[in-house]
Amino acid sequence: MLNVSNVVVNYGQSEALHGVSFSARRNEAVAIMGRNGMGKTTLFKSLIGVLPLRAGSVQVDGQEVGGDESYRRVAKGIAYVPQGRMIFPTLTVEENIQTGLENAKQKRIPEEIFALFPVLWDMRRRKGGNLSGGQQQQLAIARALVTEPKVLLLDEPTEGIQPSIIKDIARALNEIRKLRQITIVVSEQVLSFAMDVADRLFVIEGGRLVHESTRAETDEARIKQFLSV
Numbered sequence: 001m002l003n004v005s006n007v008v009v010n011y012g013q014s015e016a017l018h019g020v021s022f023s024a025r026r027n028e029a030v031a032i033m034g035r036n037g038m039g040k041t042t043l044f045k046s047l048i049g050v051l052p053l054r055a056g057s058v059q060v061d062g063q064e065v066g067g068d069e070s071y072r073r074v075a076k077g078i079a080y081v082p083q084g085r086m087i088f089p090t091l092t093v094e095e096n097i098q099t100g101l102e103n104a105k106q107k108r109i110p111e112e113i114f115a116l117f118p119v120l121w122d123m124r125r126r127k128g129g130n131l132s133g134g135q136q137q138q139l140a141i142a143r144a145l146v147t148e149p150k151v152l153l154l155d156e157p158t159e160g161i162q163p164s165i166i167k168d169i170a171r172a173l174n175e176i177r178k179l180r181q182i183t184i185v186v187s188e189q190v191l192s193f194a195m196d197v198a199d200r201l202f203v204i205e206g207g208r209l210v211h212e213s214t215r216a217e218t219d220e221a222r223i224k225q226f227l228s229v
């Protein structure tokens with residue numbers, strides 16, 4: 001479903017990603033693990049088209065999107081939940097979700113969204129800025145989901161979120177997969193969360209993928225070594 005091949009990304013003269021390749025099937029979740037500064041955010045921004053590819057290709061469902069602007073990639077089936085959530089603080093929860101429906105025929109928020117995230121129903125008339133970090137993360141996922149993606153990208157969804165809510169988010173992502181059979185790519189530093197949601201785990205270091213394992217064969221101690229400074 002998602003095919004990433006030899007992706008190279010530069011910041012000016014300096015190369016940040018040195019040829020990243022991986023793929024994720026329909027109804028598969030993969031985690032990209034790595035410490036701060038290893039290239040997770042750069043990779044996600046290049047997949048959604050916020051950063052241009054210097055080389056390489058990104059395919060969604062067999063269609064090349066690597067040269068497209070972000071809005072076209074969204075139309076072709078990628079949705080992105082950025083690091084830091086980036087919700088609109090002065091819009092209500094409902095209005096925030098509706099921004100994801102801008103190009104949809106149906107403007108009503110599907111009930112399934114509130115079934116996945118009941119707290120968003122309770123908070124629907126509150127301003128996004130007044131939600132807790134965990135609630136904002138759920139809102140950001142809801143906003144991405146209403147675009148009906150084939151591939152959902154989440155950049156460090158657990159960052160700054162308390163453990164009980166991290167569990168809720170893992171449960172919701174697993175539920176989303178069951179309901180929609182989409183592909184999920186998540187970047188993470190929290191190994192327990194990655195083990196809860198991902199079928200395969202990768203480690204990124206210095207802009208390269210240096211490790212891959214299925215969940216079943218993952219050596220957690222080894223991954224923790226990669227994640228410790």
Ligand SMILES: Nc1ncnc2c1ncn2[C@@H]1O[C@H](COP(=O)(O)OP(=O)(O)OP(=O)(O)O)[C@@H](O)[C@H]1O
Nearest residue numbers: 011016034035036037038039040041042043083156
């Ligand atoms: N705007 C930028 N200009 C120049 N270099 C950058 C820029 N953003 C990131 N980098 C560099 O690219 C590399 C990868 O950074 P990136 O933000 O992708 O890491 P990350 O793994 O997502 O870390 P974090 O969890 O802190 O976001 C780092 O060496 C970083 O210094």
